[in-house]
Amino acid sequence: MDQQSSISLQNAWNAEYRERGKLYGGAPFPLPNIPKGSCILDLGCGNGKHLHPMAAKGWIVVGIDISEEAIAICRGISPLIIGDACALPFKDASFHAIIGIHILGHLPEQMRPLLINEAFRILKYGGVFQLTVFSRGDMRCGKGEEILPFTYLRRGITTHYFTEDELRGMKGPFQEEKVSLDSHTVRFSGERHIREHVFCTFKKV
Structure with missing residues (x-):
């Protein structure tokens, strides 16, 4: 990613986590079935919501996020790194798996392939990259300023809403292993809304 971006x-x-970071709670997302002792990168770890569930699986977990405000919230869980997902500060073949929950869709379109290539580079052969993104059926799709098709700007942050086929097309050097859609109902202010995500697992072979 260029320096200005x-x-x-x-x-x-930083502004988002300073104002609202501790509000991001709820149940953790599904995690892959990976053996104990595996070295795992939580890519875009945010406020650390998933770090404890990952560690509870017996994994060796590293968290990285571009926001120092986010890292400050989850301080006490180590190791934690402030860094750019498109220029990861790790050696080739460092991790057995990478888990990226709601990071790809927040990047500018031209930067998404950089993240995919960096994930491929730092994964060991046989390793997996599990991605979670918002789907176009999600309650917030269409909210905010549309700056590109299905990409909306809110509070200075862009979010792109994917289709399953669109995410499959992002695999780059990976092999696509599995893509699935999860849709469930949540209640806000007494009203029901749809939260919808696409889960995707790419494998390095």
């Missing part, structure tokens, strides 16, 4: 993204997420 990286700084803008970092500033937006």
